[in-house]
Amino acid sequence: xxxxxxxxxxxxxxxxxxxxxxxxxxxxxxxxxxxxxxxxxxxxxxxxxxxxxxxxxxxxxxxxxxxxxxxxxxxxxxxxxxxxxxxxxxxxxxxxxxxxxxxxxxxxxxxxxxxxxxxxxxxxxxxxxxxxxxxxxxxxxxxxxxxxxxxxxxxxxxxxxxxxxxxxxxxxxxxxxxxxxxxxxxxxxxxxxxxxxxxxxx
Numbered sequence: 160x161x162x163x164x165x166x167x168x169x170x171x172x173x174x175x176x177x178x179x180x181x182x183x184x185x186x187x188x189x190x191x192x193x194x195x196x197x198x199x200x201x202x203x204x205x206x207x208x209x210x211x212x213x214x215x216x217x218x219x220x221x222x223x224x225x226x227x228x229x230x231x232x233x234x235x236x237x238x239x240x241x242x243x244x245x246x247x248x249x250x251x252x253x254x255x256x257x258x259x260x261x262x263x264x265x266x267x268x269x270x271x272x273x274x275x276x277x278x279x280x281x282x283x284x285x286x287x288x289x290x291x292x293x294x295x296x297x298x299x300x301x302x303x304x305x306x307x308x309x310x311x312x313x314x315x316x317x318x319x320x321x322x323x324x325x326x327x328x329x330x331x332x333x334x335x336x337x338x339x340x341x342x343x344x345x346x347x348x349x350x351x352x353x354x355x356x357x358x359x360x361x
Contacts, residue, residue: 168192267300
């Protein structure tokens, strides 16, 4: 494994945005920006939103650990810990991640995505989407019930690196909703923030 190291929270967060590591081991006790602050930064940026995180915590940091797991951390290790145990946990998460990335079909409510052919289905009926529309829908559906900020969507789908004001997203969303027909109501506009895919209740 190639390890990139930072002893400062803010510096480490910027490094994560730049390097996009496969996994982050995050100490909660960091200068400048503590571990919870770093985790918040990781989870609100499209570049690191799905990067797995293992928290390093002291036994007294129970509330921070619970908060971290609630915010999307994948695992935690309590100090003092065995380096061998940490390596095993890292390997287990990376193995699980690799298996997940090999899945070619994604289902979300009435929608199904075939990543190989870039085909999109509503209740087994093929709906023709452009590659951008496919990527946009997949991005929202893989994050069901989460409000996605406009800039995060623009960064992930179109590759914009800076915060921008663009009508591109709204134009694509308008066309996409027409193609979704009766299911368009599952894509909710969150005014002033972005969009959210609402997973239908069974």
